[in-house]
Amino acid sequence: MGESLTESRTETTLPAPGGQRYAEPRQAAGTPEGRGTIGTQRDGRPAPTEGHEAATLLEWARAEVDPVLRTALGSLPGPMRRIALYHFGWERADGTAAEGSSGKAVRPALVLAAAAAGGGSEARAGAARAAAAVELVHNFTLLHDDVMDRHTTRRHRPTAWSAFGDADAILAGDALQALALRLLAQDPHRAAPAAAARLADCVVELCAGRHADAAMQRRAPAEVTLDEVLAMAEAKTGALLGSACAIGGLYAGASEAEVAALDAFGREAGLAFQLIDDVIGIWGDPHRTGKPVGADPAARKKSLPVAAAFASGHPAAAELAELYARPSERGDAEHIALAVERAGGRDWAQGQAADRMARAMQQLARAVPDPEAAGDLLALAEFVTRRAG
Amino acid sequence: MGESLTESRTETTLPAPGGQRYAEPRQAAGTPEGRGTIGTQRDGRPAPTEGHEAATLLEWARAEVDPVLRTALGSLPGPMRRIALYHFGWERADGTAAEGSSGKAVRPALVLAAAAAGGGSEARAGAARAAAAVELVHNFTLLHDDVMDRHTTRRHRPTAWSAFGDADAILAGDALQALALRLLAQDPHRAAPAAAARLADCVVELCAGRHADAAMQRRAPAEVTLDEVLAMAEAKTGALLGSACAIGGLYAGASEAEVAALDAFGREAGLAFQLIDDVIGIWGDPHRTGKPVGADPAARKKSLPVAAAFASGHPAAAELAELYARPSERGDAEHIALAVERAGGRDWAQGQAADRMARAMQQLARAVPDPEAAGDLLALAEFVTRRAG
Numbered sequence: 001m002g003e004s005l006t007e008s009r010t011e012t013t014l015p016a017p018g019g020q021r022y023a024e025p026r027q028a029a030g031t032p033e034g035r036g037t038i039g040t041q042r043d044g045r046p047a048p049t050e051g052h053e054a055a056t057l058l059e060w061a062r063a064e065v066d067p068v069l070r071t072a073l074g075s076l077p078g079p080m081r082r083i084a085l086y087h088f089g090w091e092r093a094d095g096t097a098a099e100g101s102s103g104k105a106v107r108p109a110l111v112l113a114a115a116a117a118g119g120g121s122e123a124r125a126g127a128a129r130a131a132a133a134v135e136l137v138h139n140f141t142l143l144h145d146d147v148m149d150r151h152t153t154r155r156h157r158p159t160a161w162s163a164f165g166d167a168d169a170i171l172a173g174d175a176l177q178a179l180a181l182r183l184l185a186q187d188p189h190r191a192a193p194a195a196a197a198r199l200a201d202c203v204v205e206l207c208a209g210r211h212a213d214a215a216m217q218r219r220a221p222a223e224v225t226l227d228e229v230l231a232m233a234e235a236k237t238g239a240l241l242g243s244a245c246a247i248g249g250l251y252a253g254a255s256e257a258e259v260a261a262l263d264a265f266g267r268e269a270g271l272a273f274q275l276i277d278d279v280i281g282i283w284g285d286p287h288r289t290g291k292p293v294g295a296d297p298a299a300r301k302k303s304l305p306v307a308a309a310f311a312s313g314h315p316a317a318a319e320l321a322e323l324y325a326r327p328s329e330r331g332d333a334e335h336i337a338l339a340v341e342r343a344g345g346r347d348w349a350q351g352q353a354a355d356r357m358a359r360a361m362q363q364l365a366r367a368v369p370d371p372e373a374a375g376d377l378l379a380l381a382e383f384v385t386r387r388a389g
Numbered sequence: 390m391g392e393s394l395t396e397s398r399t400e401t402t403l404p405a406p407g408g409q410r411y412a413e414p415r416q417a418a419g420t421p422e423g424r425g426t427i428g429t430q431r432d433g434r435p436a437p438t439e440g441h442e443a444a445t446l447l448e449w450a451r452a453e454v455d456p457v458l459r460t461a462l463g464s465l466p467g468p469m470r471r472i473a474l475y476h477f478g479w480e481r482a483d484g485t486a487a488e489g490s491s492g493k494a495v496r497p498a499l500v501l502a503a504a505a506a507g508g509g510s511e512a513r514a515g516a517a518r519a520a521a522a523v524e525l526v527h528n529f530t531l532l533h534d535d536v537m538d539r540h541t542t543r544r545h546r547p548t549a550w551s552a553f554g555d556a557d558a559i560l561a562g563d564a565l566q567a568l569a570l571r572l573l574a575q576d577p578h579r580a581a582p583a584a585a586a587r588l589a590d591c592v593v594e595l596c597a598g599r600h601a602d603a604a605m606q607r608r609a610p611a612e613v614t615l616d617e618v619l620a621m622a623e624a625k626t627g628a629l630l631g632s633a634c635a636i637g638g639l640y641a642g643a644s645e646a647e648v649a650a651l652d653a654f655g656r657e658a659g660l661a662f663q664l665i666d667d668v669i670g671i672w673g674d675p676h677r678t679g680k681p682v683g684a685d686p687a688a689r690k691k692s693l694p695v696a697a698a699f700a701s702g703h704p705a706a707a708e709l710a711e712l713y714a715r716p717s718e719r720g721d722a723e724h725i726a727l728a729v730e731r732a733g734g735r736d737w738a739q740g741q742a743a744d745r746m747a748r749a750m751q752q753l754a755r756a757v758p759d760p761e762a763a764g765d766l767l768a769l770a771e772f773v774t775r776r777a778g
Contacts, residue, residue, distance in 0.1 A: 185582050
């Protein structure tokens, strides 16, 4: 979907030469400072803008959405409530209160920022249930992903299936999906039915993306095309960010074209995030703690830079194929990283990330032509791509 | 919920003495023949009524709902569609067309019959999407239940997880829940939002019931109270039948009280079904093939007759506790069956099933006072309880 909406429209949103930096709509309105190179560290706090800092936006989103989430989770029957509260970090496994992290609230913040961009503070206030619904969907997929991937920790705690068993984690996920769609079914806002339909479509796309990822990991790396990996990443990562923005737009009464552009904005930013996350998964991020360097090569993951390396036709791709065919051994992550880099996978991924952010900016300018109104969405997109890893 | 709506209201709907037969509202309108004893075999086809035979109603429901279901499943992305079509019996695992069974369509038939009872053929026609949504929810829970229970066959085919793996069966279930709620979100009928909220609530209740069942099976039988088992059975089995009827009522423009009575009707009929199914799970049904005799005792299942036996205080209950504590061995299913019977578990379950059907009839008379209009719902409730096993 995002792929069909990426044509350049305005001069101000074309990527700068070299593909490593992206121009921003806001530059036209008087914020000349560059926003850092994609995939590299920016020092300190975000530059002052017409909009708000991402950290503030996320904090506001938490404050607006958490009461709705807590009421929704509180409506669950006992055991389902307990698993859900544990997953959100609000209770320990024994049911006592906790102050754990329930995530960064990026998706609810996107819903609220998109609503505010199109309809001001009134639209923003009206979209709180929708923002909570999007966050519930995100968390339902995390619960099920953790079961399927056998992840043992999330947000510095044992995953729900580790604490309560597979069946209860599956059931709690099912219940959270139902809660999400119930929030929208009971929302009297006139945008609610369209938002519910969009969110349900998004769930289907997330499931398909999750399936494609698993199916791809089982195939030989040379058989997986770059387009397939990009499509998978868009479904798995881009779809929910896009839906969050589109749903915010619906609550602002945006036109169909604007909603489509908001969706494309979120999808492109999501893909940029995934590309950078994949780069960090191979080469790490020297400036921060996060994924250990080489985690993805050690797991023989077919991430985006790897798919690009295989598709390059470079001699290093053959070497890479050989390394991927061998059983994992100590130190081979470095060899893999080197082969991917020599085959051009790293440069491709970084250039592609910059390109995706440029496309995101184009879509944002289309959806919200006033740079001041678009400021918060831009700040969140930048946060999403900077925080990768 | 069903529990609070069970007071007798009319003379015509009181259970007959002995608790083994139930009087019917329709008897007052000129169909004097008895409808057979609950839990026993009736010979041949249902007696003629003002309404339609259950088999005809189910066939009509399939004809009305299958096109909606096929369109909905057809909208899924490739791999999710394939798993869903396989689960519904419409494709083989290799993707070729199949003519397998997708179930008896009891729940969609209840939606349509409840809509018709309150609003005639127009309301019935308007409820097709809602009926399909209820069937999608039912099938989503089957997909997940089969993963959790490790069931290897369903509808005479390998279960979806057996054919495609756990992850894909979980994802396909997630996608079906989303499809169900999308159907309602896109339904322009004014009852759709209330129906969606009700269906989402029902999903939460089904999850809680499924959790309670598993948790109960892990506890010592003497610790499990009869009320707990009844509440679990109502959530696990009664809730969706009740929601199906209630949603049909919403599409007919029924009053809140009528919708509540329709919900209670479905719940009570569902409990009656579960009681009879549990009886058959221990003693079998001599008149038909189905569950093998003794399957539940062999699995040490804490079904309703067993819970009643443990709660009886009869000396046979102590013997039963001893049998349940021992590892399974050849022939002990018979001993368990005998102990449950001596402790009064069988009589209790059969009496309780009759009582539940009587309560269902009372609720039906409240929801749809005209016996002629209620005929189809009655026929379906009788079908549900007769077909147990």
